[in-house]
Amino acid sequence: xxxxxxxxxxxxxxHAGREDFAELGVHAxxxxxxxxxxxxxxxxxTASFDALVGGAASAxxxxxxxxxxxxxxxxxxxxxxxEGTSDAVAFGxxxxxxxxxxxxxxxxxxxxxxxxxxxxxxxxxxxSGLLGIPVRWVTAEILAGAIDADTAMVVIETPANPTLxxxxxxxxxxxxxxxxxxxxxxxxxxxxxxxxxxxxxLVLHSATKFLGGHGDVIAGVVACDAEWAQVLRQVRAATGxxxxxxxAYLLHRGLPTLGLRVRQAQENARRIAERLAAHPxxxxxxxxxxxxxxxxxxVGTQMRGPGSLLAFxxxxxxxxxxxxxxxxxxxxxxxSLGSVDTLIQHPAGLTHRVVDAxxxxxxxxxxxLMRLSVGIEHVDDLWADLARALVAARQxxxx
Ligand SMILES: *Cc1c(COP(=O)(O)O)cnc(C)c1O
Numbered sequence: 001x002x003x004x005x006x007x008x009x010x011x012x013x014x015h016a017g018r019e020d021f022a023e024l025g026v027h028a029x030x031x032x033x034x035x036x037x038x039x040x041x042x043x044x045x046t047a048s049f050d051a052l053v054g055g056a057a058s059a060x061x062x063x064x065x066x067x068x069x070x071x072x073x074x075x076x077x078x079x080x081x082x083e084g085t086s087d088a089v090a091f092g093x094x095x096x097x098x099x100x101x102x103x104x105x106x107x108x109x110x111x112x113x114x115x116x117x118x119x120x121x122x123x124x125x126x127x128s129g130l131l132g133i134p135v136r137w138v139t140a141e142i143l144a145g146a147i148d149a150d151t152a153m154v155v156i157e158t159p160a161n162p163t164l165x166x167x168x169x170x171x172x173x174x175x176x177x178x179x180x181x182x183x184x185x186x187x188x189x190x191x192x193x194x195x196x197x198x199x200x201x202l203v204l205h206s207a208t209k210f211l212g213g214h215g216d217v218i219a220g221v222v223a224c225d226a227e228w229a230q231v232l233r234q235v236r237a238a239t240g241x242x243x244x245x246x247x248a249y250l251l252h253r254g255l256p257t258l259g260l261r262v263r264q265a266q267e268n269a270r271r272i273a274e275r276l277a278a279h280p281x282x283x284x285x286x287x288x289x290x291x292x293x294x295x296x297x298x299v300g301t302q303m304r305g306p307g308s309l310l311a312f313x314x315x316x317x318x319x320x321x322x323x324x325x326x327x328x329x330x331x332x333x334x335x336s337l338g339s340v341d342t343l344i345q346h347p348a349g350l351t352h353r354v355v356d357a358x359x360x361x362x363x364x365x366x367x368x369l370m371r372l373s374v375g376i377e378h379v380d381d382l383w384a385d386l387a388r389a390l391v392a393a394r395q396x397x398x399x
Pocket of ligand 1: 187
């Protein structure tokens with residue numbers, strides 16, 4: 001429980017966010033489901049209310065669960081330690097986290113700059129202008145020139161969804177100058193990269209994915225400095241995009257095994273990627289570990305490893321993709337990723353449907369593209385399942 005001097009993420013993942021256990025006399029995190037808290041000292045209650053609505057991290061009295069919850073706060077404390085930031089703010093989903101960041105951005109500028117590709121719904125949220133702040137799409141090459149006094153934020157995702165292309169975070173931070181950079185680091189997890197160390201002001205995760213890791217929690221979290229955390233807590237208190245304490249409890253419970261899960265899945269993914277690349281039904285495999293994505297040289301520097309997500313293109317296009325979705329038995333044909341079990345999905349038909357056809361084409365989201373989130377099953381069983389599904393793909397292609 002004493003981890004003040006621990007620096008290794010594997011140790012922090014086990015111990016962080018548990019600092020108050022000795023005082024409480026507990027060994028596992030208490031799950032506090034209270035929606036409201038007694039206020040017997042009105043002066044203290046008023047001061048606490050004002051502090052929490054203003055975005056304070058805690059107060060003498062929690063007052064109301066939309067303002068503070070200790071179970072959620074413990075998960076946040078752990079995430080801040082893992083990302084190397086002073087604070088973290090948790091939300092009811094990755095998109096609630098992204099929305100809070102964009103609402104906060106709207107307070108400080110007139111537009112957001114973003115790079116494609118992004119998670120389908122992030123792209124849609126930005127492109128639709130739903131939150132009142134318009135987006136300008138940029139590339140790494142034109143980013144510096146696109147920054148002006150009205151730029152509120154730069155939004156990137158690396159590794160990107162679903163192409164697995166990597167973006168040089170430090171280069172983006174340099175180009176952005178004083179404009180805050182948000183990195184969606186969902187695919188990497190803090191096990192593989194720490195964007196804040198490279199100068200990102202906001203590190204966003206869909207905690208639904210690897211952080212939860214067991215397919216039973218939907219959540220989001222933003223690791224950031226104290227100044228941003230205060231604004232994000234204000235937005236959360238006002239708009240209510242909360243993480244339920246049970247979700248926070250499950251997330252915190254899962255963090256100790258995050259490193260084990262991520263590294264085992266990554267080992268499997270390396271081997272699956274090689275086997276897919278050699279398979280006659282497969283035209284192309286995009287995997288940072290194979291060097292087949294943009295900026296693959298960042299594996300080993302920005303990223304400690306290539307991760308466990310990959311995308312592959314089937315020769316048979318949409319027909320073959322549909323056959324694979326119907327033929328897998330061990331892998332689950334489903335959206336989402338980062339679970340202990342293997343998930344396979346069709347971006348053009350599912351996650352990236354909300355992205356217009358032109359952007360899909362621009363980002364390489366083709367009818368034959370499949371995205372695979374490799375789990376921690378035995379790799380031989382996984383490959384047997386995929387190989388069987390690829391036979392079905394070739395039969396469908398020939399028919
Ligand atoms: C899933 C995902 C999101 C959205 O998160 P939800 O928890 O589904 O709201 C955002 N970014 C990335 C990269 C994702 O994979």
